[in-house]
Amino acid sequence: MSLFGIVIRQLVGNQAMATSKKVITRADWEKKLNDVKVKKEDMNKLVMNFLVTEGFVEAAEKFRFESGTEPDIDLATITDRMEVKKAVQSGNVEDAIEKVNDLNPEILDTNPQLFFHLQQQRLIELIRNGKVEEALEFAQEELAPRGEENQGFLEELERTVALLAFEDVTNCPVGELLDISQRLKTASEVNAAILTSQSHEKDPKLPSLLKMLIWVQNQLDEKATYPRITDFSTAALEDPAT
Numbered sequence: 687m688s689l690f691g692i693v694i695r696q697l698v699g700n701q702a703m704a705t706s707k708k709v710i711t712r713a714d715w716e717k718k719l720n721d722v723k724v725k726k727e728d729m730n731k732l733v734m735n736f737l738v739t740e741g742f743v744e745a746a747e748k749f750r751f752e753s754g755t756e757p758d759i760d761l762a763t764i765t766d767r768m769e770v771k772k773a774v775q776s777g778n779v780e781d782a783i784e785k786v787n788d789l790n791p792e793i794l795d796t797n798p799q800l801f802f803h804l805q806q807q808r809l810i811e812l813i814r815n816g817k818v819e820e821a822l823e824f825a826q827e828e829l830a831p832r833g834e835e836n837q838g839f840l841e842e843l844e845r846t847v848a849l850l851a852f853e854d855v856t857n858c859p860v861g862e863l864l865d866i867s868q869r870l871k872t873a874s875e876v877n878a879a880i881l882t883s884q885s886h887e888k889d890p891k892l893p894s895l896l897k898m899l900i901w902v903q904n905q906l907d908e909k910a911t912y913p914r915i916t917d918f919s920t921a922a923l924e925d926p927a928t
Contacts, residue, residue, distance in 0.1 A: 710912040712925055730755040732892050739881065739890040741768040759884050763789075767880045774873035775866075779808040786876065793883050800879050802832055802839050806846055807872045810863055813849045821850065 734755045737746040743764040746757060766789055773782035783804055786793055794801045805828050812821035825847055833840035845860045852858040862868065878888035896918060903914050913923035 708910045709926055710910055712913045712923065715913045715923070727755070732895070735887070736890040736892045738764060739887060741771065741877070743768070759886050763884060767877060770880065771873045771877050774804075774807065774876055775869050777807075777811045777814070777869060779804055779811060779872075782876065786880070789880060790883050793879050797879055798832070798836075800875055802829070802836075802842070803872055803875060805829055805832075806842060807869065809846055810849070810868065813846070814864055818850060822847075 730749075730753045733753075734746060734749060734757055737743075737749060738757050738759060738761070741764050743761055746761055746764065750756060750761075766785070770782050770785045770789070773779070773785060783794070794804075809821055809825055809829060812824060825843065829839070829843050833843045846863060848860050849855060849858060849863060852861075855861040855864055881888045899915070899918075906912065907914070911926040913925055915921055916924045
């Protein structure tokens with residue numbers, strides 16, 4: 687059973703299992719909350735995991751000093767990873783590929799989909815900069831051979847090359863490829879691959895726990911009326927409707 691599942695069972699006990707909804711007062715709910723003990727060191731690990739995964743190296747250094755919580759990877763590698771991510775986000779894909787290979791050549795060697803998406807992003811940047819001939823040559827020499835081996839890659843290549851058929855990309859059905867969101871998507875994929883190569887989770891645990899909390903509250907709503915959290919930035923409890 688998940689951590690939140692255990693906590694919620696302790697909070698509501700058998701009340702939520704009744705046929706009709708039970709009303710749990712704020713006083714009773716807060717008492718049950720206070721009975722649930724969460725170790726400070728576990729909370730600190732969650733915070734450190736978030737800082738490391740998201741690349742906040744300075745904050746991670748300070749948090750390590752203040753809390754004594756040790757990260758599970760060398761913080762120096764965070765800076766290198768963020769440089770790769772920044773390069774992709776700024777459209778400098780060639781530099782990003784070089785930096786990834788400097789970190790670990792096996793990342794791209796063992797991940798053809800990631801390498802294709804980086805090359806696809808290079809093609810997008812050429813099209814963005816109006817280098818039509820260079821874009822066509824790059825697509826033919828670097829991406830077409832990979833498309834012949836993978837139907838999915840071929841479809842993505844065709845969508846990307848379709849950008850060249852429109853003078854006004856605002857009316858192009860695949861114009862979203864030129865949005866900054868496409869760069870961010872590629873950068874996130876590279877970031878996740880680097881983290882995986884370092885035996886680290888590719889996603890921070892904290893957002894997943896918040897999603898689980900939302901799911902648990904939705905489940906409880908069907909069985910009980912209780913002080914629920916509506917503003918997750920403050921974690922303030924809202925009194926149950928009576």
